[in-house]
Amino acid sequence: MRFSRAVWYVPLVLALVTGLGLVLALLLDGPVGDICGIVGLGVPCGVICRCLLRATR
Amino acid sequence: MTSRALRRWRWLHKWSSVVCTLFLLVLCLTGLPLIFSAEIDDLLDPPPAAPVAARAMAAHVDETVRQAYHAWPGQRVRLAVFDADSARVVLHLSPHADDDFDRMHELAFDARTGALLRDGAPAGDAVMDTILQLHVRLFAGLPGELFLGVMGLVFVAAIVSGVALYAPFMRRLRFGDIRWRRSGRLRWLDLHNFLGIVTACWVLIVALTGFMNTLATPLFGLWQIRDVAPVLRPFAHDAPVIPATPLSAAMRAAEEAVPGMTTRFVTFPSHRNGSPDHYVVWTQGRSKLLSRFMTPVLVDATSGRIMFVGKMPWYLRFLEICRPLHFGDYGGLGLKCLWGVLDLATMVVLGSGLYLLLSRPRHPARLPDAGAHGLLEEEAA
Structure with missing residues (x-):
């Protein structure tokens, strides 16, 4: 069974953003670190909201 | 992926999930108030200034x-x-x-x-402490802590096998597609796959750092035996001054x-x-x-002189780095709220996984294709 690589693009980007955001939030002091954390988890949360809204419409 | 490999991943995902899901639901449920424990403490016992x-x-x-x-x-x-x-x-x-x-x-x-x-x-302290005891050790002391550590590792196996199964189940769908108008089972399968893959990285980080946290007691014990006990040995029989x-x-x-x-x-x-x-x-x-x-x-x-400055070993430093990545308490209230949202999403993934397991057809042999791709064919139907 062969699968297109494209199926992994979005999950990989999401994992990268999440991991990087959480680590930078820990390493950087002040609001810059806080923003990194919010972006890191905000992107997957935003994707969840968007896809659920799209699906229920 | 060969049919055999697919069968193996499915077996691993099914049984690792069966073993850990109920415990993980307890951890997610008790973890939610613990994310906001500082805010709850401040609410129940407002700081003076x-x-x-x-x-x-x-x-x-x-x-x-x-x-x-x-x-x-x-x-x-x-x-x-x-x-x-x-x-x-x-x-x-x-x-x-x-x-x-x-x-x-x-x-x-x-x-x-x-x-x-x-x-x-402070008021409410007993409630939060009970939640914490349940989350950390299931009211069972060190054995409870270590048991939850094992459950954490089983959960990691469930996440990894779930990620491996993502591609076969998504081959005919766009990312984020959920078939709301199809059967309840397909709807929950899509939701399970979608939420599972979006939260996978965060869940993996929380599971691995949670596993590390369950080793805190033995690791501190090891450090005390190896590095601290020799320093304190001359004072072991003194009465506390x-x-x-x-x-x-x-x-x-x-x-x-x-x-x-x-x-x-x-x-x-x-x-x-x-x-x-x-x-x-x-x-x-x-x-x-x-x-x-x-x-x-x-x-x-007695004298106020410095007697010893402890040098923490690498494994305790690693544990100290793991802690914030498990608690989510290092990026302000915004990060905590998002941590809570992903915790809720994880509960949906666990609950939908349980539903998919319990709602399986009782007589799979009667399905058109009950082999390795049974669920895949059902999903594609």
């Missing part, structure tokens, strides 16, 4: 100790905790210096004035011994997690990352 500088915490500390001895004559101060964010000094007392920690009670003082704020635990050196002087001496660090908490002379002749001043760094790194300093409770 705005945060104060860490250095200002020692200003009235000797006065608070005097007040504690005056309020509870004959008792021993066991622990002093300094919370600069809520401008509070909390002292824990017990009848004897070597009593169990569950026999201690606490007094909270205003760090700016030294005034007594309350005598006893009543400190002659003021607490503020011990804190000052410790902070001079480890520049750039401030005192987080101090244990008074005791055989339990300390020394009968010394204060143990636990210091932390000032930056976000270094504030997680604790360095203990032993200060002679």
